[in-house]
Amino acid sequence: MVLNFTRSVALATAVLAGLSTAAHAEWPEKPIKVIVPxxxxxxxxxxxxxxxxxxxxxDLLPQPLTVVNVGGHFSIGARQVxxxxxxxxxxxxxxxxxMGGEGGGIFDFGYRDxxxxxxxxxxxxxxxxxxxxxxxxxxxxxxxxxxEPDTLLFGAxxxxxxxxxxxxxxxxxxxxxxxxxxxxxxxxNFTALTGNQTxxxxxSAAEVANFTRNPDGTEIADTQIKPLAYTGAERVEGLxxxxxxxxxxxxxxxxxxxxxxxxxxxxxxxxxxxxDALQKATQTDRVKKFYDDKMFGPVFLRGEEMAAxxxxxxxxxxxxxKQAAQK
Amino acid sequence: MIDGLTGxxxxxxxxxxxxxVLIGTVAGIxxxxxxxxxxxxxxxLTLPLTFYMEPVNAIVLxxxxxxxxxxxxxxxxxxxxxxxxxxNVVTTFDGHPMAMAGRPGRAxxxxxxxxxxxxxxxxxxxxxxxxxxxxxxxRFGPFEYFTLILMxxxxxxxxxxxxxVKGLVAGFLGMLVSMPGVDPSAGQPRLTWDWYxxxxxxxxxxxxxxxxAVSQVIGDIVTIGKRMERVETRVSGMLxxxxxxxxxxxxxxxxxxxxxxxxxxxxxxxxxGSIMAYxxxxxxxxxxxxxxxxxxxxxxxxxAANNATIGGALIPLIAMGIPGSVIDAILIGAxxxxxITPGPTLFITNSDVVWAxxxxxxxxxxxxxxxxMGSVRVVARIMYVPRTFMLPxxxxxxxxxxxxxxxxxxxxxxxLAFGVLGFAMEKGGFPLGPFVIGFVLAPLMEEKLRSGLMxxxxxxxxxxxxxxxxxxxxxxxxxxxLPAFRAWRVARSARRRLDARADGASS
Amino acid sequence: MVITARWAxxxxxxxxxxxLAVLWETRDIPPGTFEPLGSAPVPQAxxxxxxxxxxxxxxxxxxxxTGGERDxxxxxxxxxxxxxxxxxxxxxxIYVAVLxxxxxxxAPLTALYLILTIGYLIRFRVRGLVLAALVAxxxxxxxxxxxxxxxxxxxxxx
Numbered sequence: 007m008v009l010n011f012t013r014s015v016a017l018a019t020a021v022l023a024g025l026s027t028a029a030h031a032e033w034p035e036k037p038i039k040v041i042v043p044x045x046x047x048x049x050x051x052x053x054x055x056x057x058x059x060x061x062x063x064x065d066l067l068p069q070p071l072t073v074v075n076v077g078g079h080f081s082i083g084a085r086q087v088x089x090x091x092x093x094x095x096x097x098x099x100x101x102x103x104x105m106g107g108e109g110g111g112i113f114d115f116g117y118r119d120x121x122x123x124x125x126x127x128x129x130x131x132x133x134x135x136x137x138x139x140x141x142x143x144x145x146x147x148x149x150x151x152x153x154e155p156d157t158l159l160f161g162a163x164x165x166x167x168x169x170x171x172x173x174x175x176x177x178x179x180x181x182x183x184x185x186x187x188x189x190x191x192x193x194x195n196f197t198a199l200t201g202n203q204t205x206x207x208x209x210s211a212a213e214v215a216n217f218t219r220n221p222d223g224t225e226i227a228d229t230q231i232k233p234l235a236y237t238g239a240e241r242v243e244g245l246x247x248x249x250x251x252x253x254x255x256x257x258x259x260x261x262x263x264x265x266x267x268x269x270x271x272x273x274x275x276x277x278x279x280x281x282d283a284l285q286k287a288t289q290t291d292r293v294k295k296f297y298d299d300k301m302f303g304p305v306f307l308r309g310e311e312m313a314a315x316x317x318x319x320x321x322x323x324x325x326x327x328k329q330a331a332q333k
Numbered sequence: 334m335i336d337g338l339t340g341x342x343x344x345x346x347x348x349x350x351x352x353x354v355l356i357g358t359v360a361g362i363x364x365x366x367x368x369x370x371x372x373x374x375x376x377x378l379t380l381p382l383t384f385y386m387e388p389v390n391a392i393v394l395x396x397x398x399x400x401x402x403x404x405x406x407x408x409x410x411x412x413x414x415x416x417x418x419x420x421n422v423v424t425t426f427d428g429h430p431m432a433m434a435g436r437p438g439r440a441x442x443x444x445x446x447x448x449x450x451x452x453x454x455x456x457x458x459x460x461x462x463x464x465x466x467x468x469x470x471x472r473f474g475p476f477e478y479f480t481l482i483l484m485x486x487x488x489x490x491x492x493x494x495x496x497x498v499k500g501l502v503a504g505f506l507g508m509l510v511s512m513p514g515v516d517p518s519a520g521q522p523r524l525t526w527d528w529y530x531x532x533x534x535x536x537x538x539x540x541x542x543x544x545x546a547v548s549q550v551i552g553d554i555v556t557i558g559k560r561m562e563r564v565e566t567r568v569s570g571m572l573x574x575x576x577x578x579x580x581x582x583x584x585x586x587x588x589x590x591x592x593x594x595x596x597x598x599x600x601x602x603x604x605x606g607s608i609m610a611y612x613x614x615x616x617x618x619x620x621x622x623x624x625x626x627x628x629x630x631x632x633x634x635x636x637a638a639n640n641a642t643i644g645g646a647l648i649p650l651i652a653m654g655i656p657g658s659v660i661d662a663i664l665i666g667a668x669x670x671x672x673i674t675p676g677p678t679l680f681i682t683n684s685d686v687v688w689a690x691x692x693x694x695x696x697x698x699x700x701x702x703x704x705x706m707g708s709v710r711v712v713a714r715i716m717y718v719p720r721t722f723m724l725p726x727x728x729x730x731x732x733x734x735x736x737x738x739x740x741x742x743x744x745x746x747x748x749l750a751f752g753v754l755g756f757a758m759e760k761g762g763f764p765l766g767p768f769v770i771g772f773v774l775a776p777l778m779e780e781k782l783r784s785g786l787m788x789x790x791x792x793x794x795x796x797x798x799x800x801x802x803x804x805x806x807x808x809x810x811x812x813x814x815l816p817a818f819r820a821w822r823v824a825r826s827a828r829r830r831l832d833a834r835a836d837g838a839s840s
Numbered sequence: 841m842v843i844t845a846r847w848a849x850x851x852x853x854x855x856x857x858x859x860l861a862v863l864w865e866t867r868d869i870p871p872g873t874f875e876p877l878g879s880a881p882v883p884q885a886x887x888x889x890x891x892x893x894x895x896x897x898x899x900x901x902x903x904x905x906t907g908g909e910r911d912x913x914x915x916x917x918x919x920x921x922x923x924x925x926x927x928x929x930x931x932x933x934i935y936v937a938v939l940x941x942x943x944x945x946x947a948p949l950t951a952l953y954l955i956l957t958i959g960y961l962i963r964f965r966v967r968g969l970v971l972a973a974l975v976a977x978x979x980x981x982x983x984x985x986x987x988x989x990x991x992x993x994x995x996x997x998x
Contacts, residue, residue: 163517
C-alpha cells in the first residue's frame, strides 16, 4: 500500500514533469501576462498597452498578451513577478524606479533578481524653471543653487525619478544644493511651478512640449515655465532649440528606459519569444507613432547588451538613490 | 463657444455616440449601485476596451460611467446602508433612516434630483469659467490645502452621532489606518512590519468596502432570523413638488457650489465635497436635530455636492491637463492612448474632444436623471429581495470588486478584516462615518503639511500670513466652537424657562 | 446598553493593543531631513490620542458593566443568530483562501460557495436550493464571463 502510494506519487510527478516539458516545447500555449506595477493610465501602462496593441494587430505572438495592473506601491507588483512561477507566462514592465527603490533601501531585491528580456524606448528629462525667475541657463541655475544653497525650491516626488534627476543636477557643481519639496509627478510639478509655489523641477520631454508648445511648435503665450536643457544624448526632435546637457559641457544624461523582465529561471525560449515580438513591434506604425507622441528615444536592447546596460545604469544610479533616501 | 457646444451636442445625438453615453451611464449606475463594485474599478477596467474606439466615443463612454457611478451609489446607500462609492458615505446618514421609515421613494427621489442639480451647476461653471478657475487652483499651495483639509477634519466631530468620544476614537483610528506604507513625504516605508505587501498601504476601496458593505452584511446575517418588521413602503413623493424645489433650492445651490469648488482642487475628491456640503447645510439649517435621522436637507446636500465635483474636477483637466480626481487621471490615460494629451493646448489641438467631453457631461447627467427616475420603482424593491440570497451574492461582488481593482489577494483579506472590525465597532457604538473621513483626509493633510514645512524650512508662518489659510483656520475654529455654543444656548434657555417657572410658582 | 458596553470595552482594548504595536513599530523611524517632522510623529501622536480616548471609553464601559447603572428594563432576549455569521464567515474565508491558492477555477468555486452559503442560510430547504443553484451558476460563470472576456482581467483562482 505504502509502496503503491509512493509509486503513484512518483508516477504523477513524472507525468507532471513530462507535461511541463511538453508545455515548454509548445510555448506559448496560453495568454501571457504582463504585470504593470502601477495603476491603469500612467506612462508605464501606456507603453505596455501600445506594445500589446501592436503585437495583437500584427499577430506577433500566437497568444494574446494580457496587461495586469497591480496598484499600490510598485514594489508589490514587482515582487509578485519575482515570486511567480517561471513558466514563461508572467512578465514585468518597470523602469529605473526599481533601482531607486533598491538603492534607497526601500526593498531588498533588485534587477539582478529577474531575467532581463528587453529594453523598449526611453524618455529623457529637462530641468525647468519659471520664466520670470531670472534664470536663463543651467549655469545660472546651478550657480544660484551654489550661491544660495538650500533656498531654490525644487519640486519632486521624493525618492522617485524626478528627485534623482534633481540630485544628479546639483551634483554637477560642488556646493550646489536645492531644497527638495514633496510635490509629486510631472503634472503636479507643472501645477506648482505655474502657481509660483516652487522654483524648479524636471519634466519629461513630452510634458514640456505639452505644457509649453503649440501644435505648430511655437511657444504658448501664457505659459509660465521654460526648459533649460535636455538630458538625452542628442537634441529631441520636438524641442529643437533646447540644448543638451553635454553641449553645455555637463557630463549628465538621465533617461528613463522601459524594461521588461521575467522571473528568474524562465525558459530561454519564452524570453526570446517575447523579446522577438517586442523587437518586431518597435517597427510597427502603432509603436512608432507612440514613440513620436511621447517623444521617446527608439532604443531597443536585449540579451547581453541589455544586461550590460542595466549594470552600467546601476553603477550610476545606486549612489544617487542612496542620496535620495537620505542615507 | 456656442458653435463648438452645439456641434458636439449634435454629434452626441447621432446614434453611436449616444449609444455610448447611454451604455456608460447605465453601466455606471448599475456598478455604482452594487456594493463592492465601484466606478473607479469600472472605468479602470474599461480603459483597455476604449483602445479600439473612436476617441470621442471612448471619452463619452467613460464620462457617462463617471456620472452614472457616483449617482448609482446613492441607491444602495439609501436602501441598504451600503454606500456604492466613497462619495455616498454621507448619503447613508439620512437616506437610510428615511428609507427605513417607509419612504425609500422619497429618499431616492430627493437624491436623484439633487444629483441632477449638482451636475448641472458644476457643468455651467465648467462651461464658462474653466480657464480662470484652473489658474486660480494652481495658486493653492500646501498650506492652503492643509488648512482646508483641517477644516474638513474638524467636521468629523460634528458628523459623528452618539458619543463624541467614540466618534473621535473612530476618526483618529481612520487616520492611523491610512498611515502604513511608503510615506510619500519621505519615500520611506513605515508601519509595515517589514512586510512588503504593506508598502502600498491599506487602500481606500478595500477598507471602505469592508467597513461599510461587509460589516453591514455581517450585521444583517446576525439578524436574519428576526422577523423583518415590514415597513409600509410608499414609492410616492419621488418627484419633487414646486414647494420642495423652493425649500431645497438654496441648499442645492450652496451644496453644488461647494462640490464644484472642491472638485476643481486637484487631488481631493467627491467624498470631501459631500462631507463639507453636508456639514455646512447642517450648521445653517433651522432643523439641525433632524440630521442623521432622515433629514431631507442632508440627502440633498450630500448628493448635490458629490455630483457637482464631477464637473468641477473636469475643469482643471480640460483647461490645464491637470486631473482633478482619481477618475480624471484614468480619463487622461484614455486620451493618451489615442495620442491626445490634455494640457493647455487641448482646445487648439483637439477641440472636438474637449467639446465632446463638455457635452457628454451634460447629456450623461440628463440620461442619468431619466434612467434613475424611470427605474426607482423597480429598484426600491431591492429592499424586499430575501436577505438569505442577497447577502452571499453581495459578498462575492465585494471579493471580485476588491480583487479586480488592483489584482492582489491581499486587498481581499484587508476587506474581510475591516468588515469584522466595522461590525465590532458598530456593536460597540463607534460611528463609522468619522472613520472613513479620517482615513480619506489624514494622508493628504500630513503630506501637505510636510510639503509646506519643506518649503519654509520648518516654519508654519504662512498659515497666519496668507489670506486663504487664515480664513480656513478661522472657520475651523468657528466650526469647533459652534456646537458648544449651541449647547450652551440651549442649556441657558432651558434654565431660563426653569427659572421663570420657579418664579411663577413662588409668586 | 450592556451589550454595547461589552463590545465597546472589547473594541477599545483591541484599539489600545493595536496602537501599542504601532508605537513599537515607529521606534526606529529616522527623523526627517527635508522637514522637521519626519515620518514618525504623526502616527505616534495619533496612536497616543487613540490610546487616551480608548481608555476613557473602556473606563466608562467598565462602569456600565459593573456599576449600578443597570437598565431598568430587563434585557430583551436577542433573536440574533451569531452562529449564522460565524458559519458564513468561515465559508467566506475558505472561499477566499482557495481562490488565492489557485487550486480551483473561479466559476465553479464561486458557484460552490454560493450554494453552500445560501443553502446553509435557508437551512437547505429543497425549493430554495434550486433557486440558490441557479443564482450560483449565474453568478459564477456570469461574473467569470464579464471579467475575463469583456474586461480582460485575471480573476483569482486557477
